[in-house]
Every structure is written in C-alpha cells, then in structure tokens.
Amino acid sequence: MDFNSKKKRRNLQQLSKQPDLTQPLFFYTTPPTEVLSLQLFEEYAHDRLKVLKAVEKVGLQFIKGSQEYQDALRNELKAISKDSTLQNVFLKVYDNSDTSIRLKDNTSHFILRLAYCKTEDLRRWFINQEMDLFRFRFQLLQEKQIEEFFHYNSLNYKPISHEEKEELRDRLIDGTAGLNVNHFHSTNFYKIHFTEVLELVKSMRAYLKGGYVYVPQPELVVGVANLFRAQLSKDLAVLSRTLYRISDEPRLTTMLSNISQKYMGSEYSNQHQSGGRVTADMVDGLCKTSFPLCMQELHRSLKDQHHLKYFGRLQYGLFLKGIGLDLEEALNFWRKEFLKSMDADKFYKQYAYGIRYNYGKEGKRVSFSAYSCMKIITTNQPGVGDHHGCPFRHSDVDVLRQKLKLMMISSDGVNEITNLAKQGQCQLACGRLFELKHETNFRYVTNHPNQYFDDSQKLASGNSLADHTEASRNFKGQLFHLISFFLLLSFYLIFI
Ligand code: SF4
Incomplete structure (x- = not known):
C-alpha cells in the first residue's frame, strides 16, 4: 500500500482527528474514529432517528422559529430523553461536564449519513431535519459560546x-x-x-x-444554518459517490435502503396493497373524498383540458399508481381523457410509453416512487400552463382562497389556511384542510400525498389515525450489517 500520496495522507490525518468535545455544537467536520460495540452503534442510530423524527413532527405542526415551535420541540426532546442519554445533548448545550454525550452526538450524526446519503430524496429529508435541529440548538447558545463557535469553525x-x-x-x-x-x-x-x-x-x-x-x-442563525446546510449537502453528495464505488455488496445496499425506508415511511413505488385495487372508474369518486388539493387540481385540469403537461402527468400518474391503479387501469384512465382531444394513434405513440415507463415496463425498467410533499414543493417549479406542484406553495393566495371557498370551507378556515400558506407553511396548511374536510380533532400533519389519501380512506372506513411513523420497528436486525459497512467505509477512506 502506498501511504505517501497527498490524498491518502489527508484522509489519514482526518481520521486520526477528534472533534473538540468542549464545543456544544458541531458543524460535523470530523468523522468519528472510536471503536463501538454493536449495542452502542445500534443505540446511537436509533436515538438520533428518534430525535430527527421529533424535529420533523414539530416542524410540521408549528411555524418554525416561533416560540410555540421552540417550546414544542424542547418538550418533545425532553419526553424522548427519558429512556436515553443521547437526547440530553440537544438540550444541555450549556453543560460542559459530560463530553461523552457530545461524542455520541458526533458519532450518531455520521452513522446516519451512511443511511441517508444514497438518493436525493433521502439526502433532502436528512438535511432538512439536521438543519432544523442545528437551528434549534444554535438558538440555545449563549453569547460567549456563539463567539467560540465562530472561532472554532473559522467563521x-x-x-x-x-x-x-x-x-x-x-x-x-x-x-x-x-x-x-x-x-x-x-x-x-x-x-x-x-x-x-x-x-x-x-x-x-x-x-x-x-x-x-x-x-x-x-437572526444570526439564518446565516450559520445556511453554511451548515451547504457543508452537509456537499459532504453527503461526496459520500454517496463513495458509497456507490464500494457498495457492490447487495446485502449492504438492500439493508441501507431498508433502514432509510423504515424511517422515511413508504415510498409508494408499487401499487398499494392494503387499500385494494383501484379501477379507472373509481378515480372521480376517490378524488372528491380523499385526494389532497394538489391531486384534485391535476384531476380537475385533466378533466377540463383532456391533457396534462409532462410534470403534471408524472406527479399525478405516480400518485395514482401509489393508491392502487395498476398499469392496465392506468392506461384505461389516461386513454379515456386523452382521446377526447386527440386520436388513438397519437395517444399510443406519444403518451402510452410514459405510462408504461412509470410502472417499470419500459426504458430503465424501474418502478418509480410517487412524489413526496417535499419533492413536489421544492422541485420542478410549475410554469405557465402547468398544473403540477403544491397549491399551498405555487398558487396565488387569492386563487387559493377561491379554491377553498368552492370546497365549502368556512371563512375562518379559509383565513387560517391562507395565512399558513402565506408564511410558507404548506404542509401545515394542507394538514389544516384535511382536519376541516374530515371534521377530525386529530392534529393532522402529512409529508406525502399518498399518506394523505391513505389516512383519508382510513377515516372513511371508520378507523382512527395511528402514528404515521413506524420508526423503530424492524430496525435492530439491520444494524448488524450497518456496522460492517461503517468499518468497510473507514478502511476505504484510509486506503484509497
Ligand atoms: S402539502 Fe403535500 S399533499 Fe398537500 S397539497 Fe401540498 S404537496 Fe399535496
């Protein structure tokens, strides 16, 4: 082995460094080097995911940065810290006495980078939750600690x-x-x-x-959190390329996908099994009762214009696949509308391929996942003549107000929802609409249009809404493989 190249020396130096544990908050620039037992490895990953899930949940319920949000997140973290020491680190930023807790903070963050670096969606979810957590903790720092943080991170x-x-x-x-x-x-x-x-x-x-x-x-947190996001985003992109090069072990890649999927919720890449098969004729009725506003909009535009542009077909087609419309029924559904504005030849030549492609029957033969709210809100911004996107983000407020009135939402409800949308709280606005439409007192949050559909169907069939996050189930068995992978990555960083 040649240990003399600049790159290898740099990697060795990085791996031999320890984070400064007197610092209450990290930019996570120093990967851990300590040897962990399987039990601890498991505990760290499990605990940090619980924290990130709490951050996500509170972020969907309250306006980020508000006093209500800070209090709710503090209470959530306190509640889950009862059975673990890890969460204390997120509240005890003033306390320098127990540096082992800070070491856990650093190590657990790097463990989760492995599982969440693989795809753009996973990276986006992980970065958003870590950034919100970082903001929350930065706001707990005292003035002297902020100065030290700047100095330590050369800001x-x-x-x-x-x-x-x-x-x-x-x-x-x-x-x-x-x-x-x-x-x-x-x-x-x-x-x-x-x-x-x-x-x-x-x-x-x-x-x-x-x-x-x-x-x-x-307001200083705005600038610092942006730097944190940029750094983390870059690191995850580099790590994903590194993983790609070394992860030719199918058990490991499968295991990493399983972990992230367990904690992100379903990706809705296949036709839904639990709700049963949906036929083309059922879509109109289901749209009225259970579709979120983004999908109602696409459905309405399709009915009016007998056509949807590319991103609209993608967003709506994958959603319909996720609720249980199989390929045959999807072709029936789209054909029925499109043939009102074109002949069958044009439909089969220009559009049927795309439908089969979404179901993994053409091209790359990958069964694509339905889009999450985050993806709909942040990518493929709609232009003139487009109907995709999230109405709470992409519609004009007056137009949104009009749509809500047509849905017979009360004036108070309309004001509440449009105010949330104006503040950029799209998922909170959508959740509030769900509550009003379904007349439920359950404080509803969603991060996926298909989840919205599932929950609406659950209420319609007389069931109550359970916790969306099946977080800790089936996790323990996966971590045995993850530790092997972690070690493999360390070796890779040293020897390439
Ligand atoms: S918040 Fe999500 S489910 Fe609701 S309208 Fe927007 S994208 Fe659709």
Whole structure:
C-alpha cells in the first residue's frame, strides 16, 4: 500500500482527528474514529432517528422559529430523553461536564449519513431535519459560546463597532424587523454578505447597505444554518459517490435502503396493497373524498383540458399508481381523457410509453416512487400552463382562497389556511384542510400525498389515525450489517 500520496495522507490525518468535545455544537467536520460495540452503534442510530423524527413532527405542526415551535420541540426532546442519554445533548448545550454525550452526538450524526446519503430524496429529508435541529440548538447558545463557535469553525462573523452602530442607529432601527428600540444598545449587529442571508433580504427583515446585511444577533442563525446546510449537502453528495464505488455488496445496499425506508415511511413505488385495487372508474369518486388539493387540481385540469403537461402527468400518474391503479387501469384512465382531444394513434405513440415507463415496463425498467410533499414543493417549479406542484406553495393566495371557498370551507378556515400558506407553511396548511374536510380533532400533519389519501380512506372506513411513523420497528436486525459497512467505509477512506 502506498501511504505517501497527498490524498491518502489527508484522509489519514482526518481520521486520526477528534472533534473538540468542549464545543456544544458541531458543524460535523470530523468523522468519528472510536471503536463501538454493536449495542452502542445500534443505540446511537436509533436515538438520533428518534430525535430527527421529533424535529420533523414539530416542524410540521408549528411555524418554525416561533416560540410555540421552540417550546414544542424542547418538550418533545425532553419526553424522548427519558429512556436515553443521547437526547440530553440537544438540550444541555450549556453543560460542559459530560463530553461523552457530545461524542455520541458526533458519532450518531455520521452513522446516519451512511443511511441517508444514497438518493436525493433521502439526502433532502436528512438535511432538512439536521438543519432544523442545528437551528434549534444554535438558538440555545449563549453569547460567549456563539463567539467560540465562530472561532472554532473559522467563521469570520464579528459584531460591528460601537461607532458604526451609532452612526447607523436610525437606519438599523427602521430596517430591522421586530427590533425593540429599547433593546438596541444590547443587540449586536453582524455585517454579512447578502448572498449568505438571502432569506433575510427576501423578507426584508434586516438593513442592507453596499451588498452587506446588518444582521441582528437573534437572526444570526439564518446565516450559520445556511453554511451548515451547504457543508452537509456537499459532504453527503461526496459520500454517496463513495458509497456507490464500494457498495457492490447487495446485502449492504438492500439493508441501507431498508433502514432509510423504515424511517422515511413508504415510498409508494408499487401499487398499494392494503387499500385494494383501484379501477379507472373509481378515480372521480376517490378524488372528491380523499385526494389532497394538489391531486384534485391535476384531476380537475385533466378533466377540463383532456391533457396534462409532462410534470403534471408524472406527479399525478405516480400518485395514482401509489393508491392502487395498476398499469392496465392506468392506461384505461389516461386513454379515456386523452382521446377526447386527440386520436388513438397519437395517444399510443406519444403518451402510452410514459405510462408504461412509470410502472417499470419500459426504458430503465424501474418502478418509480410517487412524489413526496417535499419533492413536489421544492422541485420542478410549475410554469405557465402547468398544473403540477403544491397549491399551498405555487398558487396565488387569492386563487387559493377561491379554491377553498368552492370546497365549502368556512371563512375562518379559509383565513387560517391562507395565512399558513402565506408564511410558507404548506404542509401545515394542507394538514389544516384535511382536519376541516374530515371534521377530525386529530392534529393532522402529512409529508406525502399518498399518506394523505391513505389516512383519508382510513377515516372513511371508520378507523382512527395511528402514528404515521413506524420508526423503530424492524430496525435492530439491520444494524448488524450497518456496522460492517461503517468499518468497510473507514478502511476505504484510509486506503484509497
Ligand atoms: S402539502 Fe403535500 S399533499 Fe398537500 S397539497 Fe401540498 S404537496 Fe399535496
């Protein structure tokens, strides 16, 4: 083995470093090197997933960053910390006494990177939850700890001088949203390039001058969390390529898919078994009772125009497959509408292939998964003439209001839902619509249109809604394989 190349020396150096355990919060730049027992390995992965699930759940129920959200997340973490020490680290950011807890934080994060780096959807889910957790914990830091964090991570964030602050006093007070004049003296402002805090620029929450935003300390988390996201996103992309090169062991790849799927919920890549077979004739009725608004929109446009553009066909076609429409019925369904605007020859030449492709019968022969809310909200932005996307994100608020009124939602309900949509809380808005439509007191959240459909059907058949997350089931057996994989990855990093 040649240990002399620059790349190998760098990898060896990285693997021999330890994270600084006096730091209450990490950017997770130092992978763990300690030897873990199988039992601990299992415990770390299991506990961190519980934490991320709690973060996801609270994020779907409350407006992120609000006091309500902070309190609810704190309570969730407290509740799940009763049977484990790992979660304490997320609340005890002030406590330097137990560094072993911080080591667990670092190690558990890297364990989950392995399972969640494989696909874009998994990476997106993992990054979102880790970023929300990071934001929450950053907001618990004291001023001195924030300075230490910047220093440790070589972030050049420094408060502006007293003189500069006084000179800009009026502009800072006028340009900073939510700033209490009485707290002006005690608030530090940081001068940060606008590209790092676009969120603040877009929502005009801070004073902008000469390409720099004067960020008040409570909003500092925006810039730091963006850096965290960028770093994590890059690391996961690199790791996924590394895994691809070494994971020619089918047991390991299957196992990693199983773990992430167990914790993400179903991907709805096959026709649904539990709800039974759905036929083309049933779609109209099911749409009225159980489709989420995004799919109702696509259904309505298809009926009106007897056609849907590419992304619309993809989003709706995969959803229909997920609710139980098999290939034969899907061809019947699309043919019936499309033949109202074209001849059969054109339909078979231009559109039937795409339908068979979604079912894995053409091309790559992969059975594609239905799109999750996150994917619908964040990718393939609809343009003119498109009807795909999420109405709570992509519709004009007045148009959304109109649609809700047509669904006979009360004025209070319409206001509540449109307000949530205006704040960018699409899934909360969708959940509220579900509650009103189904007249349930259950506080509903969804992260997948097919899950919305399933839950609606459950209520229609007289069942109650169980917890969506079948988190911890079937997990233990998988981790034995994961530890082998983790070791394999370490060897790979050392010797390539
Ligand atoms: S939140 Fe999800 S299910 Fe609801 S309309 Fe948007 S994409 Fe569809």
